[in-house]
Amino acid sequence: MRRLPLALLLLLLAQAPALAQFGPQGPPAVGVVTAEKKPVTESAEFTGRIEAVNRVEIRARVTGFLQERAFTEGQEVKAGDVLFRIEKPPFEAALEQAQASAASAQATLENARIALQRARELRQTGYGPQVNLDNAQAQERTANAQVLGAQAQVRTAEINLGYTDIISPIDGKIGRATYTPGNVVSPTLTDPLAIIVSQDPMRVVFTISSRTAVELRNRYEPRGGVNAVVVRIRTIDGRIYPQKGRIEFIDTQVDRNTDSLLIRALIPNPRLREAMSGGAGDRELIDGQFVSVFVEGAEPVPAIVIPRAAVLQDQGGNYVLVVDADKKAQRRPVGLGQTIRDQVVIENGLQGGETVIAEGLQRVRPGQEVNAAPAGAPPPGSRPPGAPAAPSGGPGGGTPAGGRQG
Template sequence: MLLTRFLLLLILLAGGGAAQAQFGPQGPPAVGVITAERRPVTESTEFTGRIEAVNRVDVRARVTGFLQERLFQEGQEVTAGDVLFRIEKPPFEAQLEQARANVASAQATLENARVSLARARELRQTGAGTQVNLDNAQAQERTANAQLLGAQAAVRVAEINLGYTDIISPIDGKIGRAILTPGNVVTPSLTEPLATIVSQDPMRVAFTVSSRAGLELRNRYESRGGVNAVVVRIRLTDGRVYPHAGRIDFIDTQVDRNTDSLLVRALIPNPKRTGVQAGAGDRELIDGQFVTVAVEGAEPVQAIVLPRAAVLQDQGGNYVLVVGEGNQAQRRGVRLGQALNENVVIEDGLQGGETVISEGLQRVRPGQPVNPSPAGEPPRPAGGAPGGAPAGGRQG
């Protein structure tokens, strides 16, 4: 009986020791840390934009007549001065000849009036003529001279109208589809243009910036040179980054009251693509297409960059946990900048050199001691518990 009770007591004591070994203190939680260091970062802010041609011309007829021929292929590039359409010329050539005939008639009338005026002056000087006759001769000479000037002006108008029968391109660019075919009557009052020409190189990218974003950009780059401190890059709809950068050349002087935004435009090169046949698609940028616009700093700046997973958020805003004195986790409120893939720029809240917890954050509370080790390495044994690693794994 005594032996049975003794064995039972030993079993209970052994079980109590095992329970104490299993549920005893295990030390502070293991966390992975990184050092908040400054590194070169290219600042970038993205907007939605649209490509626009710098010059855009609607080709219209300036005289009324029958369209005789079209001298271009739709979609081709044309040069300033190229003849695009030709209107039937004979009616305008006839008008010019008639105007020239009127000039000859007016010149003859003027010469006759001048002879009559000279005769009237001689008669008046001899007393054989009256002052009334002299006054009438002078008036007839002035009238004939005015008629000659009018006839000469009509010749100039006829010459201009004849020149308008050749409809030429006023700019270099790419011409679109023709609205009318030869044989149709064209007139300046047509509602639609005969064709439209848009310039090709350079192009312009236009985008709107909210008032808040505009102030942030101004404050960021004002001390570095303003618009000269930034470059504009675009990303096409297929995700490719366009290889040529642009420069801002216009910022609107008024904020749109409906959207509280500001219009910004930048010039960007649009050279011909090598190895591509001339025509549609020989240039990358097309008037009217949507793109993603990135306003980037021309020179990299030193900024603190942390993994996005190291930044937490609650009702108080964004914050990180840093390892302070005595390996205690401390909360630091931060202001975030641009995102860089899986990282984020810290614009305010850290000075650089702090030890920031980036792994194991779910096991840590502010003010709690932690067992830090470099992120990505196995945790070190916790202090005060030699011979064993702290319980729990790291957050990958």
């Protein structure tokens, strides 16, 4: 029974030195960065779609049997290339008939002119009455009109015969053929024979909210408007397309249903490579595909950039903590711009040169004194990477981190 108080006393004496080591804590250690102005390429991201500049539906201009398809589906064609051929003999016969009618009308006209000349001579000699001359003149005019009508029929027959060769009106890629040879085609068909879309350049069509449109206008108007921006796109595989585009059209009306504004840009769409057979290679952009659109400044501009982790948020909005001359943390409301990887652009709230807390924010409150060190630096007493470990003593003889050996 006597040993119990003695054991408790010894235990308290053993713990007394350890308890004596704890004292009042100093200012919390934080990592800081300097808010510096750096050249930044401003960018805004939207969702868009690729569209062909020209899109043509190929249709028959005359009615007839489809005789030949002169292209391979999916290939690129040139303006003037023959795509389809319609059976020609009926149209050749119609042309010959029209030419015959024109020849007959021409002969009638020549006969009417001879009769008119004879009536004039008789009238001049006094042997022919005036009524004969008037009739001859009317017949000559009627015959002349018939010649003009017959010539028009010849021209129409020639045009119809030319329409039996259906040619491409533009350069582009042609899709699948809706009708195969042997079918009767006509201008009244609901479906086109095929569709051609131009390939280079392509359009990038996207919409932006009216508020964003005002912000972009205020940002780039002093620098040259649309000439101060370029358009880049990211394809569905996450890769940035290497070609740059330029804005060619901004709609004149805001969509009342969505409060958005339509914008179109032109972007090159060159061939990827030449085919193994020496033919045309494929192209990356396809009419109708979805892409991510980036509207970027043509030239970098100086802007204040800090780590994104340094920005806090509460009901009052975004803010950062800066270290003042008294080594105290102070709250600064900020306006954020674009995010570039782990960095964020500060549009307002900082002037540049401020010391911003980027590490240890959870230990700091506004107005509190802090112990600032450059962000990313090792804490005091820690061993730098690659440095040899400190020598260890025997049991109970170790040296505290950062301490000295006697």
